[in-house]
Amino acid sequence: MRLHTSTWPEIETYLERCKGIIIPIGSTEQHGPTGLVGCDAICAEEIAWEGGRRGDFLVAPTFNVGSAQHHMSFPGTMTLRPSTMTSVISDWALSLAAHGFTHIYFINGHGGNIAPVHTAFAEIYARRALDGDQSDFIMKLQNWFDLPGIPELTEELYPVGAGSHATAAEISVTFAAYPEKEDRRVLDPKVAPEGSITDKNRYRLDFPDGRIGSDPSQSNGADGQKLIDVAATAMVGDVAAFFNS
Numbered sequence: 271m272r273l274h275t276s277t278w279p280e281i282e283t284y285l286e287r288c289k290g291i292i293i294p295i296g297s298t299e300q301h302g303p304t305g306l307v308g309c310d311a312i313c314a315e316e317i318a319w320e321g322g323r324r325g326d327f328l329v330a331p332t333f334n335v336g337s338a339q340h341h342m343s344f345p346g347t348m349t350l351r352p353s354t355m356t357s358v359i360s361d362w363a364l365s366l367a368a369h370g371f372t373h374i375y376f377i378n379g380h381g382g383n384i385a386p387v388h389t390a391f392a393e394i395y396a397r398r399a400l401d402g403d404q405s406d407f408i409m410k411l412q413n414w415f416d417l418p419g420i421p422e423l424t425e426e427l428y429p430v431g432a433g434s435h436a437t438a439a440e441i442s443v444t445f446a447a448y449p450e451k452e453d454r455r456v457l458d459p460k461v462a463p464e465g466s467i468t469d470k471n472r473y474r475l476d477f478p479d480g481r482i483g484s485d486p487s488q489s490n491g492a493d494g495q496k497l498i499d500v501a502a503t504a505m506v507g508d509v510a511a512f513f514n515s
């Protein structure tokens with residue numbers, strides 16, 4: 271069940287049986303020459319939608335522009351400042367809390383979002399504490415690529431060139447979602463260089479085509495479907511436990 275394609279009476283009815291909601295959270299940033307700019311948002315929403323369908327959970331709109339300053343040397347990337355992102359996450363969460371949602375589960379597709387989302391959680395909890403709010407309200411951030419079974423499946427599918435940005439796994443998930451975009455070109459070098467991230471200028475010098483450590487010529491829709499299946503199964507269990515906590 272998706273918030274965007276529900277009516278308000280349907281949301282009211284949902285709230286009578288469940289006070290939890292899933293928010294997919296991603297980014298709009300380059301993912302190498304063959305990866306989609308929306309990759310991180312697409313991965314989070316595909317897994318959220320599949321898990322939401324299986325578990326009959328409500329899924330909020332995708333938070334699809336995140337913290338991605340280091341990718342700004344590549345066309346199409348959009349970023350929020352960490353301070354902006356913290357404010358916007360807070361307003362999303364407090365809007366839902368105002369309607370009676372007590373448990374918000376963020377399923378995340380982008381490492382750069384982790385710090386600002388945790389800062390947002392601290393802001394929200396502090397604000398509620400200072401307002402003397404006694405009602406129950408908790409949030410959780412879960413990276414889809416850390417869900418039980420996903421690191422193991424990734425290792426099995428891509429023993430070489432799994433990568434840490436424009437990863438073989440995340441690009442497979444997008445090819446499962448958008449088969450017409452499947453592009454298995456071998457890039458040069460086949461496996462991208464490894465390294466650490468600082469600012470946008472140094473990023474493009476260190477990682478000229480945008481990838482870090484990955485060989486996405488291995489990516490394909492069939493692998494993506496397997497990854498979505500394992501991630502959705504793990505997420506349903508995790509969400510159910512969280513909503514009942």
Ligand SMILES: [Zn+2]
Pocket residue numbers: 301309310379380435436437440
């Ligand atoms: Zn990504």
